[in-house]
Amino acid sequence: MIEINFNLDWKFHFETESNKKSEYHFRKISLPHDFSIESERSKDSKMKAKGGFFQGGIGIYEKKFIPKPNLEGKEIFLSIDGAYMNSEIYVNDNLVTIHHYGYSNFWVNISSEIMFQKENWIKIIINNDMLPNSNGYSGSGIFRNVFLYISEKLHIINGETFVNTKYLDNTRAVINVSTKVKNEYTDRKAYGMIITEIEGRDKKLISTGKNIILEPDEVFDFEANLTIENPAIWNINVAQLYTLVNKVIINGKVIDKAETRFGIRTIELSRQEGFKLNGRPMKLKGCCIHHDNGPIGACSYRQAEVRKVELLKQLGYNAVRTVHNPPSREFLDACDRYGMLVVEELFDGWQIRRMAHDYHLYFQDEYLKCVSECINRDKNHPSVIMWSVGNELEESTGCSNGETILKTIIQQIRKSDCERPITSASLTEENYHRISDKFLDQLEVAGCLYGEEVWEKENLKYPDRILCQMASYPNKMAEIWSKIGNLTYIIGDFSWTGFDYLGDAGLGRIQRAGEKQDMLADYPYHISNCGDYDICGFVKPQGEYRRVMWGMRQEPYIGVEDPQNYKKYGSPTKWGWEDIENSWSFPGKEGKETKVHIYANADEAELILNGKTVERKEVGSKRSYEAEFEVIYESGILECFTYKNGIKSHKSILATCKAAYEVRLIADRVQMNGNGTDIAYIVCEIVDEDGCVIPYADNAVHITVTGEGVLLGSGNAHPCALNHYQSENLNVYKGRALIVVRGMAQGEIRIRVQADKLKSGEYIISLS
Numbered sequence: 001m002i003e004i005n006f007n008l009d010w011k012f013h014f015e016t017e018s019n020k021k022s023e024y025h026f027r028k029i030s031l032p033h034d035f036s037i038e039s040e041r042s043k044d045s046k047m048k049a050k051g052g053f054f055q056g057g058i059g060i061y062e063k064k065f066i067p068k069p070n071l072e073g074k075e076i077f078l079s080i081d082g083a084y085m086n087s088e089i090y091v092n093d094n095l096v097t098i099h100h101y102g103y104s105n106f107w108v109n110i111s112s113e114i115m116f117q118k119e120n121w122i123k124i125i126i127n128n129d130m131l132p133n134s135n136g137y138s139g140s141g142i143f144r145n146v147f148l149y150i151s152e153k154l155h156i157i158n159g160e161t162f163v164n165t166k167y168l169d170n171t172r173a174v175i176n177v178s179t180k181v182k183n184e185y186t187d188r189k190a191y192g193m194i195i196t197e198i199e200g201r202d203k204k205l206i207s208t209g210k211n212i213i214l215e216p217d218e219v220f221d222f223e224a225n226l227t228i229e230n231p232a233i234w235n236i237n238v239a240q241l242y243t244l245v246n247k248v249i250i251n252g253k254v255i256d257k258a259e260t261r262f263g264i265r266t267i268e269l270s271r272q273e274g275f276k277l278n279g280r281p282m283k284l285k286g287c288c289i290h291h292d293n294g295p296i297g298a299c300s301y302r303q304a305e306v307r308k309v310e311l312l313k314q315l316g317y318n319a320v321r322t323v324h325n326p327p328s329r330e331f332l333d334a335c336d337r338y339g340m341l342v343v344e345e346l347f348d349g350w351q352i353r354r355m356a357h358d359y360h361l362y363f364q365d366e367y368l369k370c371v372s373e374c375i376n377r378d379k380n381h382p383s384v385i386m387w388s389v390g391n392e393l394e395e396s397t398g399c400s401n402g403e404t405i406l407k408t409i410i411q412q413i414r415k416s417d418c419e420r421p422i423t424s425a426s427l428t429e430e431n432y433h434r435i436s437d438k439f440l441d442q443l444e445v446a447g448c449l450y451g452e453e454v455w456e457k458e459n460l461k462y463p464d465r466i467l468c469q470m471a472s473y474p475n476k477m478a479e480i481w482s483k484i485g486n487l488t489y490i491i492g493d494f495s496w497t498g499f500d501y502l503g504d505a506g507l508g509r510i511q512r513a514g515e516k517q518d519m520l521a522d523y524p525y526h527i528s529n530c531g532d533y534d535i536c537g538f539v540k541p542q543g544e545y546r547r548v549m550w551g552m553r554q555e556p557y558i559g560v561e562d563p564q565n566y567k568k569y570g571s572p573t574k575w576g577w578e579d580i581e582n583s584w585s586f587p588g589k590e591g592k593e594t595k596v597h598i599y600a601n602a603d604e605a606e607l608i609l610n611g612k613t614v615e616r617k618e619v620g621s622k623r624s625y626e627a628e629f630e631v632i633y634e635s636g637i638l639e640c641f642t643y644k645n646g647i648k649s650h651k652s653i654l655a656t657c658k659a660a661y662e663v664r665l666i667a668d669r670v671q672m673n674g675n676g677t678d679i680a681y682i683v684c685e686i687v688d689e690d691g692c693v694i695p696y697a698d699n700a701v702h703i704t705v706t707g708e709g710v711l712l713g714s715g716n717a718h719p720c721a722l723n724h725y726q727s728e729n730l731n732v733y734k735g736r737a738l739i740v741v742r743g744m745a746q747g748e749i750r751i752r753v754q755a756d757k758l759k760s761g762e763y764i765i766s767l768s
Helices: 302-315 329-338 363-378 399-416 452-461 474-484 541-549
Strands: 002-005 010-015 027-029 057-065 075-080 087-091 094-099 106-109 120-128 146-151 154-156 162-168 172-183 190-200 203-214 219-229 242-250 253-262 267-270 274-277 284-289 319-322 341-345 384-391 422-427 445-449 467-472 490-496 557-560 593-599 604-609 612-618 626-632 637-644 647-655 662-667 679-687 700-707 709-715 729-731 736-743 747-755 761-767
Touching: 075 087, 094 106, 154 190, 154 242, 154 253, 172 190, 172 203, 172 242, 190 219, 203 219, 274 490, 284 302, 284 341, 284 467, 302 329, 302 541, 302 679, 319 490, 329 341, 329 363, 363 399, 384 399, 399 422, 422 467, 445 452, 452 467, 452 474, 467 474, 474 490, 474 541, 541 557, 541 593, 557 637, 557 647, 593 604, 604 626, 612 626, 662 747, 662 761, 679 747, 679 761, 700 709, 700 736, 736 747, 736 761
Parallel strands: 284 319, 284 490, 319 341, 341 384, 384 422, 422 445, 445 467, 467 490
Antiparallel strands: 002 146, 010 027, 010 057, 057 120, 075 106, 075 146, 087 094, 087 120, 154 172, 162 172, 172 219, 190 203, 190 242, 242 253, 267 274, 557 593, 593 626, 604 612, 604 637, 637 647, 662 679, 679 736, 700 729, 700 747, 709 736, 747 761
16 A cells, blocks of 8 residues: 655635635645644633633635546545544545544545546535534644555555564564455456565564455455564563564565554553563553644644653653543654553543533444544554543443443454553542442443542452552642552553643643632633643653652752742642742842752752752652752852762752843754654753853744745743744743744755844754
């Protein structure tokens, strides 16, 4: 099967009341594309605080192309990995399918609609105008990749290949391979052979095959067990991947070929040993993540997803829960490559209404099809270790036929995947006495939400049940992990959340005196503000605390409360964190009292200000890894030394910065592809003459991108920022901002950032 990237050379029109009856005004774009991130946020947004006060609407995408003559007589499929939502697909004015769910991939056979030696016209209408419809920011449009797939009439069926490790030890692995071949000819038999090969480290390791004879429209089921000697085992530290190659051969010629990447690994569950990967018990050190990618909205690019996974690994995470929907293919590819375990969630809700216009309107008619689409796309990713069938399901209490729906979903999953355990994030302290045993008993793992109070009750009442904490408050991480380590029946914890995300406006904010105590905040808040990383991917104090707790950071972390807000700043919500900064630069606030917070995994921490010891205090696990010191602010040098067994072990230093001097740009790469599929991240910093970031800087900056690339997104991490996420003009926040560029052709991209009275920053990225 031939894969053709279909992302370039589209035209886009945003439909409004004023222009929907007039001639369309199209502009040229490339996919992925999110038209909500392009919109102006407003307090009157129909997405409201849940959706970050962004706008929805109706988007119309069009693309014209002339197929190559050698494609005539072949099967042609259009594949869309994700489009939010209510997608209508037209080919040459003919409606070929309607797909309502915004997060599942879908394929449509367009062979019968294609004209050869003529121009063809594809139109896709995305309707995200019926709002609210999402538990968080959804994005709008075709925000994931689009491909054309070409195959012969006798071909391997998409999604019907499954690779499963049946046996594994240090010397050999037995791999079970199954696939399906279909004869699309309606008038004749097909004769041929199917060959299955496994490749690793650029060489063929083993192969097998079988002759096939298929009647018209008949499907052939192929299955084989293959043994690999001395296998390279996939795990969270060394993510070795193999390639399964299936070939259909007629008269010695390969007419169809499908490649499947997979990893050799096993997963097991038990009450006695918990979760085991490759026979070794381990805890799931997890976080919940949303699908958006900050300043570029819901758009999924390979580099965006790789960056996300790499950052999470740096904090010590080994698992993620994709809330509350299937992620992009590119995200799972990144998890495969870097050894990140995934609990893939299929739905937010089922058939009971949560939002007025959410997927509950279509669930009953479509859910089994969506389950099949998701499982068939993702079942060969070694990173995926568990399926979650939903989040906070009202049906888990047994109402609205919930137990039967769960049974049918499990049956649908087992048609494609006999290996992975199934869970649901539904058990809470509030619904503990209402949740259905007949519902939970069907699951291999009972998913708890903020349910530390539930663990002991469940353990006493149901001694055979395995639990997993599917969401937890970040400020309880030390308490949770002090308990989980000794409880084998709890396989892990997923903190809410790994990254700040668009929507759930102000969920983790500092609540000021006099502010109404609602769960979410009013406009202009539009970011959740509850992650270990902010929306730009800059680590926050709670992320540094986690690094200390999990032993990923040896030196102490110094966090300081702004003297201006000390003792009067308010308190964080349940999803929030104390309001501190890794800074000792507070101009104009000399002589004011403040508090210094030290995070350290040591016995003691000594705080020193300008060469004089402030105090020496106990820290470490017995003190929840934190010590607090009250000091009077004075500019200079703030140091912290930690001690183990009375001996100095590590230190950290904060120095008062000088005046702002220049704009500094730091990119995540010096070279990338110029084919329209690759992006780069550039951190913009305001620094002094010594190169120290000015932590209080909020300068306005102007971005200029020239050469063979475009500005894809820009932003800062302020949860109430008013900047547009695709603007060339923005303000830095705490001295930093983020710029994202996309390469469109060979050559170079030149990024220049200017700020008033400062030396400009410039960076060049080569495009190949």
